[in-house]
Amino acid sequence: MFRVRLFFQNTSQFSLHLAILQFLKAYINTTKPIKTMNLAVCLNQVPDTSARIKIAPDGKGIDQAGVTYVINPYDEFALEEALKLKEKFGGVVTVFSVGDDSFQQNIRKALAMGADKAVLIKSPIKDASDVAFVLSEAIKSHFGGIPDAIFLGKESTDFNDAQVGAMLAEIFDVPCVSVVVGLETDGKTAKMEREIEGGKEIVEVAFPFVLTAQKGLNLPRVPNMKGIMAAKTKPIETKEIALASASKSILLNLDKPPQKQPGKIVASASELVKLLHTEAKVI
Amino acid sequence: MPSVLVFIEQRNGQIKRASLESLSKGAELAQGGKVVAVLIGSNIKALADGLGKYGATKVCVFENESLARYAPTAFAKLVVKVTKEESATVVLLASTAMGKDLAPRLGARLGAGVVSDAIDLKEQNGKLVAKRYAYSGKAIATVVLESEIKIFSIRPNSFPINDSHAGTAEVVVSNYNPETAELRDVVKEIVASAGKLDVAEADIVVSGGRGLRDPNGEGKQNWENLERLAQTLGGAVGASRAVVDAHWRPHSEQVGQTGKVISPKLYIACGISGAVQHLAGMSSSKVIVAINKDKDAPIFQVADYGIVGTAEEILPQLIEEFKKVMSHN
Numbered sequence: 001m002f003r004v005r006l007f008f009q010n011t012s013q014f015s016l017h018l019a020i021l022q023f024l025k026a027y028i029n030t031t032k033p034i035k036t037m038n039l040a041v042c043l044n045q046v047p048d049t050s051a052r053i054k055i056a057p058d059g060k061g062i063d064q065a066g067v068t069y070v071i072n073p074y075d076e077f078a079l080e081e082a083l084k085l086k087e088k089f090g091g092v093v094t095v096f097s098v099g100d101d102s103f104q105q106n107i108r109k110a111l112a113m114g115a116d117k118a119v120l121i122k123s124p125i126k127d128a129s130d131v132a133f134v135l136s137e138a139i140k141s142h143f144g145g146i147p148d149a150i151f152l153g154k155e156s157t158d159f160n161d162a163q164v165g166a167m168l169a170e171i172f173d174v175p176c177v178s179v180v181v182g183l184e185t186d187g188k189t190a191k192m193e194r195e196i197e198g199g200k201e202i203v204e205v206a207f208p209f210v211l212t213a214q215k216g217l218n219l220p221r222v223p224n225m226k227g228i229m230a231a232k233t234k235p236i237e238t239k240e241i242a243l244a245s246a247s248k249s250i251l252l253n254l255d256k257p258p259q260k261q262p263g264k265i266v267a268s269a270s271e272l273v274k275l276l277h278t279e280a281k282v283i
Numbered sequence: 284m285p286s287v288l289v290f291i292e293q294r295n296g297q298i299k300r301a302s303l304e305s306l307s308k309g310a311e312l313a314q315g316g317k318v319v320a321v322l323i324g325s326n327i328k329a330l331a332d333g334l335g336k337y338g339a340t341k342v343c344v345f346e347n348e349s350l351a352r353y354a355p356t357a358f359a360k361l362v363v364k365v366t367k368e369e370s371a372t373v374v375l376l377a378s379t380a381m382g383k384d385l386a387p388r389l390g391a392r393l394g395a396g397v398v399s400d401a402i403d404l405k406e407q408n409g410k411l412v413a414k415r416y417a418y419s420g421k422a423i424a425t426v427v428l429e430s431e432i433k434i435f436s437i438r439p440n441s442f443p444i445n446d447s448h449a450g451t452a453e454v455v456v457s458n459y460n461p462e463t464a465e466l467r468d469v470v471k472e473i474v475a476s477a478g479k480l481d482v483a484e485a486d487i488v489v490s491g492g493r494g495l496r497d498p499n500g501e502g503k504q505n506w507e508n509l510e511r512l513a514q515t516l517g518g519a520v521g522a523s524r525a526v527v528d529a530h531w532r533p534h535s536e537q538v539g540q541t542g543k544v545i546s547p548k549l550y551i552a553c554g555i556s557g558a559v560q561h562l563a564g565m566s567s568s569k570v571i572v573a574i575n576k577d578k579d580a581p582i583f584q585v586a587d588y589g590i591v592g593t594a595e596e597i598l599p600q601l602i603e604e605f606k607k608v609m610s611h612n
Contacts, residue, residue: 047418049419049541049559049560050558050559050560051559052421052559053418053421055422062418062422073541074541127396128387128390128397129390129391129396129397132387157419157541158417159417159418160399160416160417160418160419160544161397161399162383162387163390163397163399164387165387166355166384166387166388166391167387167388167390169388170387170388170391170392171391175355175356175467175468176384176468177468178383179380179384194380195380195535196379196380196473197380197481197483197484198476198479198484199473199476199479200473200476201380201470201472201473201474202470202471202472202474203468203469203470203471204471205467205468206467214534215534215537215541215542216533216534216535245394246429247429248390248395248396248397248428248429248430249396249397249398249426249427249428249429250426250427250428250429251424251425251426252412252426252427253424253425254422254423254424255422255423255425256423257416257420257421257422257423257566257567260566260571260584260585260586260587262583262586263571263583263587263588263589264587264589265583265588265590265591268590268600269597269601269603269604270600272572273601273607273608274608275588276549276570276572276588277608280570282548282549282569282570283487283549283605283609
């Protein structure tokens with residue numbers, strides 16, 4: 001402010017007006033949003049990562065006893081990134097989940113973190129293509145088209161398919177960048193870093209886009225008391241969406257991985273290396 | 284007799300070993316039928332000739348300077364084009380960063396079901412039955428696809444490479460000039476972590492946990508030794524979640540439920556107690572070695588061989604012993 005005032009004193013009336021105008025313009029550019037954004041975050045819930053998984057007697061699912069469900073960790077990175085964009089550019093973050101009423105609690109947590117509203121979709125989904133289809137239908141009808149960006153985790157830690165993000169992008173015919181660990185954007189294009197074997201790929205895409213988040217992208221915030229209180233009155237809309245075609249993937253059964261027998265405890269490094277060489281034959 | 288298409292991934296003119304595993308599997312599934320390999324890139328047509336011995340009967344090469352790096356939209360379009368032209372009903376890809384990204388795009392475009400990260404794939408009563416891990420390694424799912432075209436991405440190190448096919452493949456090279464829209468998501472630049480082998484691709488992985496202690500303090504020597512051990516064995520360094528969360532090691536090295544789920548030939552866990560979420564990421568390794576000072580650590584429950592001891596004493600001895608054996612080989 002001090003420098004500006006000095007500058008004014010040394011200028012004529014006309015250039016003073018010009019200077020004020022330029023200053024205001026610069027001020028607006030740094031603080032006001034270029035464009036407020038409609039941001040969609042797709043959120044799944046999964047058994048807590050420390051949960052021991054037991055197979056249900058029918059062999060088609062897991063035993064729910066004692067399993068607590070949390071927001072899929074990768075979806076939390078996706079949500080955090082959307083919230084950061086909202087803070088930078090202004091806008092609305094809408095959460096989309098496909099599931100039953102047990103999702104309400106985790107959706108409330110997402111609202112407490114800062115999402116504005118949520119849509120819970122009930123649908124008899126069986127595979128990733130089903131999920132991508134019903135999400136696209138819900139997103140289309142909510143926004144009347146595609147929002148500015150769609151954020152998902154790189155995969156869910158239950159079925160680890162890593163398919164929904166790219167499938168959604170194909171349905172909307174927009175770019176998808178998967179396994180993202182870095183995002184920089186001016187609101188028009190987005191420069192992203194995606195993790196690959198032994199390095200990173202740099203990709204630059206225009207809005208709108210789909211992003212799937214990898215650990216390392218950010219550190220998700222923990223909801224504070226104010227957020228938790230505010231979340232109580234934020235709207236969760238529920239809707240039912242039917243599938244348009246038969247599911248493509250059929251789960252025949254779910255098994256426990258073969259249990260390994262505890263092995264030999266050996267006394268020395270030389271004995272270990274000998275066994276790896278002669279018995280296990282891996283070196 | 285299905286017609287099989289295999290997407291062959293190459294980076295810097297080097298075909299991924301995992302793609303050769305997929306191709307070998309594809310030739311097995313085709314049972315003497317058509318096996319079409321698709322190769323996309325810049326200056327790569329020389330790579331096509333070598334694919335016959337892995338079972339390819341035809342290789343479609345698409346060359347253009349603009350395709351030197353991965354361009355998801357263009358790549359998806361080309362693989363879909365060949366799938367349709369060749370009436371392929373089975374599409375295989377290696378489940379690498381590129382394959383995992385490409386497979387669902389193909390699924391959406393072809394209206395095909397996709398199985399990600401298959402660890403087993405065989406024909407049973409006329410159906411292709413795949414097995415894959417679910418719940419990040421804590422369960423195994425058996426799945427079939429009902430769509431006409433079936434896409435499988437295959438976990439690296441799951442199937443052997445078979446290079447004993449006698450036939451030579453017909454090679455068709457096209458210069459493909461993609462439209463601007465097809466390059467909307469092309470990779471601009473690759474930043475490599477210099478000379479590092481990735482944990483997901485390595486045959487041998489040597490992982491460190493909290494037991495190795497702070498690399499910026501008392502654990503400095505341990506981590507150096509761990510890296511030396513990996514180097515001696517030609518393997519990659521892995522890490523537990525605890526040490527990644529403490530910023531001791533990069534996330535790209537994390538093995539476990541929120542890291543990488545891997546199946547190397549040899550996995551050496553040093554100073555890792557073996558939390559459920561870590562075990563989920565490495566229990567499918569062929570041979571597991573655990574080094575831990577706590578004889579009751581859960582890691583010993585899944586280990587084939589264990590040594591009770593600290594990293595300080597065991598790691599230097601191991602390096603010496605491995606060096607001796609390796610120099611005899």
